[in-house]
Amino acid sequence: MKIVILAAGIGSRLGNPFPKPLTPLKNGKSIMQMMVENIDKNFSEHDVYVVVGFKKNSIMENFPQLAYVYNPYFDQTNTAKSLVRALRKCKGESVLWFNGDVVFDEKLLKNLRPHIDEDTSFVAVNTNSVGDEEVKYTLKNGFVDQLSKEVKNGLGEAVGVNFISKNDLSQYIARLEECGENDYFERGLELLIEKDNAKVKAVDISAFNCMEIDFQEDLDNVNKFL
Incomplete structure (x- = not known):
C-alpha cells in the first residue's frame, strides 16, 4: 500500500503566508508533522508521496525524508488533479490518502486498519451536523452514493481520509482524469460509483478526533482537543 498527502493548495482561507500543512499547533508540532508521525507509527513514511505546489520548498525542507510529486498548476487546479498525479505513481497498489490539513487521533488509523486489510475502497x-463548506455524503444500499459540498440532506461529513483498493485504482485514475480542473477528488469517486458501479464504504470514525482545518475557528477547535 502507498500513502498520499495532498499538500499543494494555497490555503487562502486560513490566511497563512506559508502552506497550510505547516500551520503550528498548540502541541508545538505542525499539522503535517502530526500526520506524518501518526502514519509512521502505523505504516511507514517510506511509502508516502506528498503532492506539493504552493511554496513547495518549505514543505520539502521540513520533511526531507518523504517522496514528492509536484503539481505545477496548483493555483489553477483542485484536489482531483493533484491526487491523480500521485496515483499514477501507485499503479498496482492500494492507496490511503489524506488532505494535508487534517488533524487526527493516532487511534484513528488503528481503527481503519481492518478496512484497509480487506482492501475495500472507503471514505x-x-x-456530525454539517455546513456549506463540508464535503457531505449520502448512502444507497449501504454504500456511498453522493459525495460533495453540494449534497442535500447529507448524513455527515467526509473528513479527508480515504482509501482506494488496488482493484479500483485504474478506473479511479481514469475518472479523475475526466474531472474538471476545479473539481475535488470526491467528484472522481462519484463518477467511479456512477459509471463503474464501484462499491465505496462509508467508515464512521465519529468516535475519534479528526478535523479538517479550513478557518481559524477550526484551528481553535483542534487546539482545544490537543
Whole structure:
C-alpha cells in the first residue's frame, strides 16, 4: 500500500503566508508533522508521496525524508488533479490518502486498519451536523452514493481520509482524469460509483478526533482537543 498527502493548495482561507500543512499547533508540532508521525507509527513514511505546489520548498525542507510529486498548476487546479498525479505513481497498489490539513487521533488509523486489510475502497466519515463548506455524503444500499459540498440532506461529513483498493485504482485514475480542473477528488469517486458501479464504504470514525482545518475557528477547535 502507498500513502498520499495532498499538500499543494494555497490555503487562502486560513490566511497563512506559508502552506497550510505547516500551520503550528498548540502541541508545538505542525499539522503535517502530526500526520506524518501518526502514519509512521502505523505504516511507514517510506511509502508516502506528498503532492506539493504552493511554496513547495518549505514543505520539502521540513520533511526531507518523504517522496514528492509536484503539481505545477496548483493555483489553477483542485484536489482531483493533484491526487491523480500521485496515483499514477501507485499503479498496482492500494492507496490511503489524506488532505494535508487534517488533524487526527493516532487511534484513528488503528481503527481503519481492518478496512484497509480487506482492501475495500472507503471514505472515512462522521455523523456530525454539517455546513456549506463540508464535503457531505449520502448512502444507497449501504454504500456511498453522493459525495460533495453540494449534497442535500447529507448524513455527515467526509473528513479527508480515504482509501482506494488496488482493484479500483485504474478506473479511479481514469475518472479523475475526466474531472474538471476545479473539481475535488470526491467528484472522481462519484463518477467511479456512477459509471463503474464501484462499491465505496462509508467508515464512521465519529468516535475519534479528526478535523479538517479550513478557518481559524477550526484551528481553535483542534487546539482545544490537543
